[in-house]
Amino acid sequence: MSAILHKFDNAAALAEGLADALSARLAAAIAARGKASIAVSGGSTPKAFFRALSGRDIDWAKVTITLVDERFVPPESDRSNHALVAANLLQNNAAAAQFVPLYHAAATAEDAAAIATEKTAAIPAPFDVVVLGMGTDGHTASFFPGGTRLEEALDPATPRGVITMEADGAGETRLTFTFSSLQDAGYLVLHIEGEGKKEVLARAQASGEEAEMPIRAVLGRAASPLQIYWAP
Numbered sequence: 001m002s003a004i005l006h007k008f009d010n011a012a013a014l015a016e017g018l019a020d021a022l023s024a025r026l027a028a029a030i031a032a033r034g035k036a037s038i039a040v041s042g043g044s045t046p047k048a049f050f051r052a053l054s055g056r057d058i059d060w061a062k063v064t065i066t067l068v069d070e071r072f073v074p075p076e077s078d079r080s081n082h083a084l085v086a087a088n089l090l091q092n093n094a095a096a097a098q099f100v101p102l103y104h105a106a107a108t109a110e111d112a113a114a115i116a117t118e119k120t121a122a123i124p125a126p127f128d129v130v131v132l133g134m135g136t137d138g139h140t141a142s143f144f145p146g147g148t149r150l151e152e153a154l155d156p157a158t159p160r161g162v163i164t165m166e167a168d169g170a171g172e173t174r175l176t177f178t179f180s181s182l183q184d185a186g187y188l189v190l191h192i193e194g195e196g197k198k199e200v201l202a203r204a205q206a207s208g209e210e211a212e213m214p215i216r217a218v219l220g221r222a223a224s225p226l227q228i229y230w231a232p
């Protein structure tokens with residue numbers, strides 16, 4: 001696996017540059033196959049990029065959007081990644097896109113993950129675009145250090161789909177696509193901002209265990225080159 005660094009002067013320039021790159025990828029997929037797919041992350045980082053992407057002029061009715069990971073909370077929760085995407089990405093031109101949520105109002109998170117696996121299986125694999133984030137603990141998606149199902153989530157033999165994850169740093173039970181679902185995206189992005197996360201990434205790129213910093217699985221084993229988008 002190789003990593004390619006795309007460095008920007010500030011967060012606003014990154015948001016526009018990433019929106020340009022991804023809208024071009026989605027448009028190319030639509031031109032080639034008549035449809036396109038993108039899985040995005042939650043957290044605090046992607047809001048400006050979501051707003052920029054939502055205004056890009058592509059045939060959004062042919063785009064399916066889903067999440068890399070989600071909390072087991074309903075979309076009414078301010079902790080919901082679905083809510084973040086609805087408020088910032090499924091707006092403007094992108095309001096025409098189809099959104100496939102990971103959260104489902106099931107009795108257990110395991111039941112919700114099973115439903116999410118079934119519903120997202122309708123999206124052709126691999127995803128055209130995957131946008132990962134990274135926490136300062138080195139987690140990506142909901143691959144948390146110490147996560148209850150971390151080994152299973154990172155195992156390349158674990159099939160594509162959504163599984164649950166619990167971890168001390170995670171808050172709510174999480175729903176996350178497995179590593180095998182994400183690592184072969186047509187365009188695999190890691191979107192991080194700030195000097196702190198740059199230092200975390202440098203530590204992850206040094207040798208060490210995947211279990212300590214799960215982003216290492218993507219850095220070390222993803223089939224697709226990792227496109228790192230960073231701004232101070």
Ligand SMILES: O=C1O[C@H](COP(=O)(O)O)[C@@H](O)[C@H](O)[C@H]1O
Pocket residue numbers: 041042043044045046068069070132133134135136140141142
């Ligand atoms: O827990 C999560 O955090 C990461 C990073 O979030 P940020 O607030 O530091 O941007 C995110 O990639 C992931 O989707 C989310 O569930």
